[in-house]
Amino acid sequence: MHEETHQTTLDILVLAAHPDDAELGCAGSILKWISEGYKVGIVDFTKGELGTRGNPEIRLKEAESAKNILGLTHRENLDMPDGFFSNNEENQLKIIQVIRKFQPKLVVINAPEDRHPDHGKAAKLSIDSIFLSGLLKIQTYNNQEIQKPWRPHNYIHYIQDKLLIPNLVVDVTPYMEKKIESIKAYQSQFYNPNSKEPQTYISSQEFWENIYSRAMEMGRIIGKKYGEGFILPKPYPLHNVSDLFY
Ligand SMILES: [Zn+2]
Numbered sequence: 001m002h003e004e005t006h007q008t009t010l011d012i013l014v015l016a017a018h019p020d021d022a023e024l025g026c027a028g029s030i031l032k033w034i035s036e037g038y039k040v041g042i043v044d045f046t047k048g049e050l051g052t053r054g055n056p057e058i059r060l061k062e063a064e065s066a067k068n069i070l071g072l073t074h075r076e077n078l079d080m081p082d083g084f085f086s087n088n089e090e091n092q093l094k095i096i097q098v099i100r101k102f103q104p105k106l107v108v109i110n111a112p113e114d115r116h117p118d119h120g121k122a123a124k125l126s127i128d129s130i131f132l133s134g135l136l137k138i139q140t141y142n143n144q145e146i147q148k149p150w151r152p153h154n155y156i157h158y159i160q161d162k163l164l165i166p167n168l169v170v171d172v173t174p175y176m177e178k179k180i181e182s183i184k185a186y187q188s189q190f191y192n193p194n195s196k197e198p199q200t201y202i203s204s205q206e207f208w209e210n211i212y213s214r215a216m217e218m219g220r221i222i223g224k225k226y227g228e229g230f231i232l233p234k235p236y237p238l239h240n241v242s243d244l245f246y
Contacts, residue, residue, distance in 0.1 A: 010073060011038040013104035013152070015095070017122035018048040018082065019063035020186045024211070025158030026108060027070060027179040028172025028228050034071050035175075041074035042067070043098050045091075045122055046082035053197040054188030066185035069178065074102070083118060087125040095129035097140045100147035107152045111160040112231065119160050130155055157231040163214075166229025168236070169222045176215060176226040183211065 012033055016022040022030070022042045030040050044063060047056035054062075060077065067075040078094050085091055099107070109126040110119040132138055134151030141147060159166060172179065183190060188197070191208040201207065218227035238244070 008073060008102070009039070010041045010102040010104045012040045012106045012108060013099065013102055014040065014042045014108040015110065015122065015126045016042060016044050017085075017110055017116075017118040018046055018051075019044045019059050019077070020048070020066075020183070020189060021110060021119070021122075021160065022108075022158070023066055023070075023179070023182045023186070025111070025160055026170075026228050026230070027066075027182045028175040028215070028226065029108075029158075029170040029230075030070055030072070031175040031178050031182075032170060032172060039073040040070075041072055041076075041102060041104075042070075043075070043095075044077045045080045045085060045125075046118070047077055047079065048082055050082040051189065052200045053195070053203060058188050059186070062186045062188065066182045069182045069185055085118070085121070085125070087121060087128060091125055092129045092132055093138075093140060095126065096133040096138060097142065097147065099130065099133040099152065100140060100150045101142050103150045105153045107155040108230075109155055109157055111162065111164060112157050113162065113164070115161045123157060127155065155233070157233070159218075159229045159231065163217075164229070164231060166218065166221070166231060168230040168232045169218050169227045170230070171219070171222060171224040171226070172215065172228050173219065173225045179215075180211070 014022045034040050048059045049056045080091055107130055110122040112123050113120045130152055134149050136149050189202055191203055191205050215226040218229040219225050
């Protein structure tokens with residue numbers, strides 16, 4: 001019997017320039033949201049092939065292993081060129097297709113600016129695609145089937161290397177160890193005293209320790225041990241005054 005292709009939707013779609021951006025930026029929140037019953041997926045733009053350590057095949061395997069640790073509903077890679085992708089029609093259409101396919105209510109995107117220029121670029125590409133995805137006259141297809149326009153309700157930026165001031169902080173205290181486990185899935189990239197590969201900015205012990213100190217800094221803002229900070233681009237509407245009784 002012919003099996004109809006089942007359309008999976010996601011509540012939350014996380015977009016990332018490189019495999020590991022999502023884990024470093026918001027794995028704790030992803031774990032929390034999944035534990036609350038939301039379906040979350042990650043779409044990586046590039047394979048991180050310009051990374052000094054590892055190679056695209058290793059990075060894909062590592063991303064897959066992190067997917068299983070996090071319990072994601074979906075993960076895919078759009079195969080844009082690391083370091084050299086542009087905010088152009090071709091890449092916008094790729095992201096529009098993904099947004100329309102999964103119809104997320106919330107999209108979580110790269111930091112608006114960062115040490116690595118790909119991060120701010122990916123954020124702008126994501127914001128433009130989120131808007132364009134809602135326009136009826138932009139036609140995209142999923143397996144020859146024309147897609148319906150879809151505009152997510154909202155987007156937020158995770159914060160990456162550069163310390164930016166959050167206006168939204170998620171308590172990730174119960175998920176910190178699992179977050180660390182998902183980052184460790186990227187064995188080729190991070191601190192490993194036995195590695196023979198060249199030392200990089202992110203493979204130093206200091207970078208590893210900073211994952212904890214950053215989480216503590218963000219946690220402190222909300223009086224919790226560990227937090228993850230986000231930037232909501234517009235003011236949060238107060239639906240219920242009791243939201244402020246925390
Ligand atoms: Zn990155």
